[in-house]
Amino acid sequence: MEIHEAGRADAHPAVLPRWGRVVAADGVVPWLLLDDSDEPVTPVHQFLVDFVARGNSPGSVRSYAYGLLRWWRWLVFVDVAWDKATSAEVRGLVLWLQQAAKRREADRTLSAATAGTVNPVTRKEYLDDSYKPRTIRHSNAVIRSFYEFWLDLGEAQGPLVNPVPLRRSRGARPNAHHNPLQQWRTDGQLRYNPKIPKRMPRAMTDEQWFALFGALRSNRDRAILAVAVSSAARAAELLGVRPADLDWGEQLIQVTRKGTCARQWLPASAEAFVWIRCYLADLGAPLEPTEPLWQTLRRRDHGTGLVRQPLNYEALRAVFRRVNATLGSNWSMHDLRHTAALRMSRDESLSLRDVQVILGHAHLSTTADVYLVEEEAEVVRRVHQHFSRHADQQRQPAPVAAAGYDDHDLAVLFGKAAR
CATH class of the missing domain: 1.10.443.10 (Intergrase catalytic core)
Incomplete structure (x- = not known):
């Protein structure tokens, strides 16, 4: 991966350094982010203390800690201090996640042949080692939440901007004509959030x-x-x-x-x-x-x-x-x-x-x-029935004109030529 001036990185895949780790802990914060010296990363620790105080579960704390670990490893790789990061670093991380493969402690064995394929029984796709759009969106949300915390503190030594920008919609303000039956939209979407393909839920027969x-x-x-x-x-x-x-x-x-x-x-x-x-x-x-x-x-x-x-x-x-x-x-x-x-x-x-x-x-x-969706198998069944009905109509013989009737008049009446 090339590193441009000012620590910006391009989108070529690379392996991030094995910097730091997340460990379980006893105390107020159930999960800690440690650096290479096994010392808590102070900015992250203060954020997680506030995160716990807001009533978030231990599972959410763990998820955010791992999201910030990935972000810190990226900052170490591009050699940028956490409080000097800009949207360029976030964009670089998003591009890297879109092309990189997850690091595994052990190689795939039995699952290597099925990764990324579709199971013939369930018609569900097997997971591969790529980072999915939901993971990238979660990463962006974690980073933005972390910097929002520090910007709200207003510390003199803290960051000046949030590196995860918003993509604001044009025109009227958000929720200006809100339908009470729909969810409230947030004030702008994150700029580098990838689109999530809609997955159709499937019931077992x-x-x-x-x-x-x-x-x-x-x-x-x-x-x-x-x-x-x-x-x-x-x-x-x-x-x-x-x-x-x-x-x-x-x-x-x-x-x-x-x-x-x-x-x-x-x-x-x-x-x-x-x-x-x-x-x-x-x-x-x-x-x-x-x-x-x-x-x-x-x-x-x-x-x-x-x-x-x-x-x-x-x-x-x-x-x-x-x-x-x-x-x-x-x-x-x-x-x-x-x-x-x-x-x-x-x-x-x-x-x-x-x-x-x-x-x-x-x-x-x-x-x-x-x-409230149509089951895919049921739609396919009805379409096949449509094909069968259409084929049956094509196989039906044309009506034979009785004596005394004009073939042209019968064609206008029945829609096909009479013999």
């Missing part, structure tokens, strides 16, 4: 669901997937459920919503509660009301005896890896949420508002934009 469910190995896995496909809850929301969050009489499960952290009761199917009962019977010893509901069925030795561990997200992903290897598919936990949402949206007895509440969307327009 009954046959695909039965195949997935039949390949599961334990009642715990059957229980959590049955709850997910009936309640449309996210994976992180389900993993936070406790025994106290189960209402057996009303068949409800209480989850903590992503983003708002609000507690909400969601209905689940009777079948899901049957599998939960089977799973709890397999555990043997009863769970405490406040401990995590989902436990690993494999025990681990920590030096003080064998104890069970709460099921985490990586262990849940391992469940899907085993099932996908058996079925030759690439299903994920989020496909169950899409399946539940599309089934509900196509049920005439449920309103769109009902679906919005179950999904936990803040705006009705989000539910409508994502799930």
Whole structure:
């Protein structure tokens, strides 16, 4: 990669230096960005303290810390101080992300042949090692938020400008004629944000669901997937459920919503509660009301005896890896949420508002934009029917004119020539 004067970089791909690292920490800030001397990066640490004080979750802190680690590595590469960065550095990072490949601790093995291809069972694309548009947009949002914090402080030694500029729309001010049924637009979009292709949600067919469910190995896995496909809850929301969050009489499960952290009761199917009962019977010893509901069925030795561990997200992903290897598919936990949402949206007895509440969307327009869509397979089926009808019409013989009728008059009447 060439480095121009003033530390500007062009768009040729390169490997960023292995500068710094993000580590978990005890204290107010659950994640820290350390430099090469294993010392916290002071500007980032002060920002993360404020970020935590604004009520953001540990997962968000971790995400922002890794976003700023990438930004700091880019600044080290182009040799620009963090408080002297301009939009040129942001543009260079965006161009690099659009062409670079993610660094992996180990090379791909079994997934090397399928990366970037489409699975024939699910018709979903396998992930490759490129940075997706959503990752680039998140990177821009993290950097802009970081510099907004320092500009608000007004420190004499801080940055003078925010290096992530806005692309303001022409004409009237934003939201001048706001439709109350639509979301509020922010005051300008980030200039270097790439466009995100719209992804069509796809529901599992009954046959695909039965195949997935039949390949599961334990009642715990059957229980959590049955709850997910009936309640449309996210994976992180389900993993936070406790025994106290189960209402057996009303068949409800209480989850903590992503983003708002609000507690909400969601209905689940009777079948899901049957599998939960089977799973709890397999555990043997009863769970405490406040401990995590989902436990690993494999025990681990920590030096003080064998104890069970709460099921985490990586262990849940391992469940899907085993099932996908058996079925030759690439299903994920989020496909169950899409399946539940599309089934509900196509049920005439449920309103769109009902679906919005179950999904936990803040705006009705989000539910409508994502799930009020025509299923691709159904559209293809109707188009094929159209082709068949058109071919049948072409194969029909032309009408034969009876004695005493003029062929020209019949052609005007029926639209094709008579024989």
